[in-house]
Amino acid sequence: MTAQPIRTAPTAPAVVTVENPDAKGRFVICCEHASNAFPAPWGNLGLTEQQQSAHIAWDPGALGLARALAGALDAPLVHAGVSRLVYDINRPPHSRGAMAVQSEVHAVPGNIGLGAAARLARTEAIYLPFHDALRAVLARRAATGPLPVLATVHSFTPVWHGRPRAVEFGIIHDADPTLARAVLAQARARTRLDARLNEPYSAADEVTHTLALQATPMGLRNVMLEIRNDLLQGDADQRQMAATLAPILQAALAAIESPEPAKASH
Amino acid sequence: MTAQPIRTAPTAPAVVTVENPDAKGRFVICCEHASNAFPAPWGNLGLTEQQQSAHIAWDPGALGLARALAGALDAPLVHAGVSRLVYDINRPPHSRGAMAVQSEVHAVPGNIGLGAAARLARTEAIYLPFHDALRAVLARRAATGPLPVLATVHSFTPVWHGRPRAVEFGIIHDADPTLARAVLAQARARTRLDARLNEPYSAADEVTHTLALQATPMGLRNVMLEIRNDLLQGDADQRQMAATLAPILQAALAAIESPEPAKASH
Numbered sequence A, B: 001m002t003a004q005p006i007r008t009a010p011t012a013p014a015v016v017t018v019e020n021p022d023a024k025g026r027f028v029i030c031c032e033h034a035s036n037a038f039p040a041p042w043g044n045l046g047l048t049e050q051q052q053s054a055h056i057a058w059d060p061g062a063l064g065l066a067r068a069l070a071g072a073l074d075a076p077l078v079h080a081g082v083s084r085l086v087y088d089i090n091r092p093p094h095s096r097g098a099m100a101v102q103s104e105v106h107a108v109p110g111n112i113g114l115g116a117a118a119r120l121a122r123t124e125a126i127y128l129p130f131h132d133a134l135r136a137v138l139a140r141r142a143a144t145g146p147l148p149v150l151a152t153v154h155s156f157t158p159v160w161h162g163r164p165r166a167v168e169f170g171i172i173h174d175a176d177p178t179l180a181r182a183v184l185a186q187a188r189a190r191t192r193l194d195a196r197l198n199e200p201y202s203a204a205d206e207v208t209h210t211l212a213l214q215a216t217p218m219g220l221r222n223v224m225l226e227i228r229n230d231l232l233q234g235d236a237d238q239r240q241m242a243a244t245l246a247p248i249l250q251a252a253l254a255a256i257e258s259p260e261p262a263k264a265s266h
Helices: A049-053 A062-073 A116-144 A178-190 A209-214 A235-257 B049-053 B062-073 B116-144 B178-190 B209-214 B235-257
Strands: A014-019 A027-031 A077-080 A149-156 A169-172 A195-197 A222-228 B014-019 B027-031 B077-080 B149-156 B169-172 B195-197 B222-228
Touching (some): A178 A235, A209 A222, B027 B062, B077 B116, B169 B178, B222 B235
Parallel strands (some): A027 A149, A149 A222, A169 A195, B027 B149, B169 B195
Antiparallel strands (some): A014 A077
């Protein structure tokens, strides 16, 4: 496994890491909210330790799932190393959510009243290198072989603003719903997961920036995978979920690329 | 004027140059086909000197127009320094047009039978640094101030496959036609140019890759400007056309951002 970390400073966690860059599979796995690190120069933004470990800071379990999925699919994995509360790389720089002043019910003191220079510095240190690295992975594959397929891996909290969520596996699309619909069909055929299209979020919530930026303009098939984080609480759960999802993704891609589409089975 | 050239080697022309990065205007000007340079390691691709100076290799007059327009609009200018026959940065790496084996009636010997390693090398040396540089210009502005507006500047040949073209000023849009339509309205109101929407090309011809990659996912207003190259034959013509187009672009942007749209004048 080859990793290519890009660090802001020698002691800082990598802002972006590319694992398995030369993997042979069709999929490229991306995990934007992999980390709850609050490195210098940003620090903890005035958040408590409990807040820093909560879902507002990252997608708990998503990196373990993404890594196991990349292994099962022989895919490169591109993941971030900084909390989304420092910069949410699934948002453009002008989005309110890029450097959010509040997440769910929690204020983020270090993001309140951010000036232009601070916004610029985070954009340059986190957003641009992450997306440059992901773009390079995708463009290199597009230049040389069959078109890559982008799957982003996220987790969501089982309770949001006090309300429990029944959905277990959300499958979200950007402009092209083809792969997402095929993944949904395979998930329903192969698992008992409560799988739903465009839940608990959809493109209307601005959650598909990475897909819109990296896949849609290149004409690449793409999908965003959201797993409820109580299903990803430890390594074993994460590996098991990857073992469930990998054949779903493979079958979904095969179905949409088949010259003679399989008949719908009602 | 501050230039930030990115070179493939100390003696090579810059693959991408950013002029006026700190300019204060809303527009960012991009000129993808600015150069007919055929630097090492690619060389002339087996083309004659006449072919290397023809419109198949670049957009004659476009850089002079783009530079004058950037000056008039107080805009950054991002331009390429390598012929589009080496790599057309307005095409994704998997496009047949990215490293075309034929342009109009001319074969491009050095592009025939290109292997994966050669395609990868050109993608990494030209396509990725150009678009990384343009993205950085746009993202920095998005992070700090009012949203930038992307205008790409091209020229087209008056005769194509033996057929004369009447259109003088083509205004082409990607997914969002708002700015293009406003530019057309201003061009018709303010000039005698034969101005047309989505001529001589349109998004269906895959000519809006830069807009689709750089502006559409960021929600930035954008337009592609195509000027017939017989109107850009010397510095004076290029400066005059810039003096014509700059107020058209400013007025078009003002019209679409006006809180109370001006009434249509029939």
